[in-house]
Amino acid sequence: MLVKFKVFRFDPSVDLKPKYELFDVPSEKDTTVLDGLIYIKENLSKSLSFRRSCREGVCGSCAMRINKISNLACKTHVFDVMNDDSVLIEPLDHLQVIKDLVVNLEPFFDGIRHVRPWRIANLNEENVEKPRKIDMNKFLKTMEAKSCILCAACYSDCNVIDVDRTFIGPAALVKVARFVSDPWDSKDGRLREAIDLGLFKCPIDQECEIACPRDIDIRRGVVEWLRYQCTKEGLGPLPTHKRLVQNVLETGGVVPVQDTPAFSLFPEYIKEFEGEPQAEVILFTGCIINRRQQDTCRAIIEIFQNNRVAVHLPKGQTCCGSPFMRTGQRDTMKPFVTQNFNLFNEFAQKGITHVVTSCSGCNSTLRFDYPQLAKEYDIPINFEIYDIGEYMAKIIDLNTEDLKETPLKLMYHYPCHIKASGLEEEIYIDLIGKIPSLELVDSPKSGLCCGGGGGVRSAYSDLSDALAIRRIEIAKDFGVNGLVTNCPFCVISFERVLDLKKAQNEDMGFELYDFYRLFADAYK
Ligand code: SF4
Ligand code: SF4
Ligand code: FES
Structure with missing residues (x-):
């Protein structure tokens, strides 16, 4: 053809x-x-x-x-x-x-040259001039990073480079990981250099990973791994990231409480419909929804009540620790994993085994980081973790008959953490598509970062705002009324820049819709 x-x-x-x-x-x-x-x-x-x-x-x-x-x-x-x-x-x-x-590839190769892409031999009296055996297990990360073919696809699709040319870019960070993981390299200031070149500027949205023809695990295997190495060497995280952990230990959450927390507004068990439930879930809200987005919590409960799902909202749940994993503070995770997973295991003993998360950051953390950590801490896992959209689409029999007309033209914003959980954007696109009269415009496949992830909002707020504004402008070019998303981090990022612009008399003429509130309102 x-x-x-x-x-x-x-x-x-x-x-x-x-x-x-x-x-x-x-x-x-x-x-x-x-x-x-x-x-x-x-x-x-x-x-x-x-x-x-x-x-x-x-x-x-x-x-x-x-x-x-x-x-x-x-x-x-x-x-x-x-x-x-x-x-x-x-x-x-x-x-x-x-x-x-x-294209002229010089700026890309400048970045690679900058990180000294050669082994700085780790020679000392013990190993100099002696044959050295390779333990291949210690070389696995080095081997993966070595598979980079310097094609610059990741550099081209990197969101941060689009708004901040001082960022060294993903391929150069892959190169740093290649040598930092190499047992024969002396490391010689490589981590310090990576921090100076923007290691903590990456909001881990993974667009580089999608582009990479070598399937290099750039988000978890390179960026988060390098950040963890920085912490182990006493070079990281950034002071603002350290304070996040302190906040949680002192106040119980990463964000300050605004209004009455959801845990005080709603009872621990909610079943407002007659008859047997079709399912019973434990709702894990995450800090933001409990402390700042109580209307979202209400909307989630309403969606479940409209679908005959009984909801447990245990007040014993605590922060999932996602910001700490993302900023290299893996070693602070034990209290969070222990408290949350022990709580879920107690429910499992009563036969309630479905945990649903409303925050995509919590979902990817509970689903991918916790199981490894729980193994290290010897905590059993007798339950299953779901994202709420996934639960609505795949587990329950969804009530679509009572959804009312909602004449809006929107674009779905696919949160990077939903992607990191291995969940397709079609789950949410199909759910939103069930609301009558709502027109959903196809989203472009790149430039999709809200700027709120990876600790960037707290450490580099201007960069984070620039990314959120860019994402909104991309959507505006498609003539939509607004973006709809299901991640509370994305909601905060977009609402923040829309408010900032309004305060500067530069109203962007654009709305942000929280998926849960939109869906719950469609039942009214
Ligand atoms: S995750 Fe995003 S910002 Fe970070 S290096 Fe990859 S494309 Fe760039
Ligand atoms: S896309 Fe992958 S292979 Fe290409 S330069 Fe980036 S990390 Fe290397
Ligand atoms: S021509 Fe060599 S990678 Fe495509």
């Missing part, structure tokens, strides 16, 4: 501005984007410029943006990415265009 390639064209030596050219490219099941570009160059436009060499995902030279996500052209099949029989091809972002799809 013929597939339309819409290709970015720009020759700065003659063109005043870039343009897009359309080419019909014969494509079959195995045709790659690179095959298509070679076809264009050989048959339709000899002047088209792009880089390639190995054609098999090894050299890293053919990275470009394909339908707005950076990837290797030689490893991307046309049929896997085409939309309505067409594919959009653009050069990597954040790098100056030399011609068409060829």
Whole structure:
């Protein structure tokens, strides 16, 4: 079949501005984007410029943006990415265009050079000039990081680089992890250097990881791992992150209490409907919903009551500790894991085994970090953790008949922690789509960071605000009334910048909708 390639064209030596050219490219099941570009160059436009060499995902030279996500052209099949029989091809972002799809990679390689990408030998009297055996188990992280092919796809899709060019970028951090994890490297100031180059600026939204053709675990395996190494070496976390732990230990939560906490507003067991429940859940709210977003807690309870789900709201739950895991403070987690998992185990003894979380940060922490930690602390796990949207979509028989018309045009904001929990955005897109008259506009696939994650809000608030504003502006370009999201961190980030802009008389004319409040209101 013929597939339309819409290709970015720009020759700065003659063109005043870039343009897009359309080419019909014969494509079959195995045709790659690179095959298509070679076809264009050989048959339709000899002047088209792009880089390639190995054609098999090894050299890293053919990275470009394909339908707005950076990837290797030689490893991307046309049929896997085409939309309505067409594919959009653009050069990597954040790098100056030399011609068409060829960019100047110097800023990217400057970052790599900056972190000294060579082994600084760890020689001392004991091991100098003696044969040294490799313990492969100690080299696993080094090996993963070594698989980077320096394609710059992650640099192109990095949200922070878009608003702060002083950030060194994900590939350079991968390089730092490669040497810090290498038992033969002396480390020689590498962690200090990484902090200075922005290790704590990353809100761990994982867009780099999605782009990476080598599937390098950049969020957990590189950024969070390096932060943990900083803590172990006494170099991290940043002072503001240390204070977060102190806040929780002193006050019970990471954010200050605003109004009456949800735990005081609602009883510990809520069943307001007649007859048998279809399910019974333990609601884990997280600090923000308990302390600042009590209306969201009310909405969640209403959604469950409308669906004949009895809710336990145990006041003995405590902060999940997500901000500490994200900022390298793994060793502070024991009290949080112990208190929460012991509580859930007590419920499990009574036959109540479903824990639902309303905060996506709590969900990814309870689901991915806690099990490993619980194993270390010898705590059994006799229950299951669900995200509320996941529970509504997959576990219960959802009442959609009573949903009322809600004429809004919105875009869904997919929280990075929901992504980190391995949950597809379609779960929420489908749920929102069940509300009559609500039009949901497709979201672009990149530029999706609210700026609120990874401890960035507390340490670099200007950077965090810039990311939130950028995300709102991307949505506004699609002509929607607002964003709808299900993460309380995202809600705080967006509401904060909308309020800031209003206070500066620069109203963005945009609304933020909390998924739970929107869904509960649709039942009224
Ligand atoms: S997680 Fe996001 S901000 Fe951090 S390095 Fe990756 S793309 Fe950049
Ligand atoms: S980390 Fe992945 S995306 Fe980034 S340069 Fe290396 S291989 Fe490419
Ligand atoms: S041509 Fe070498 S990675 Fe694509």
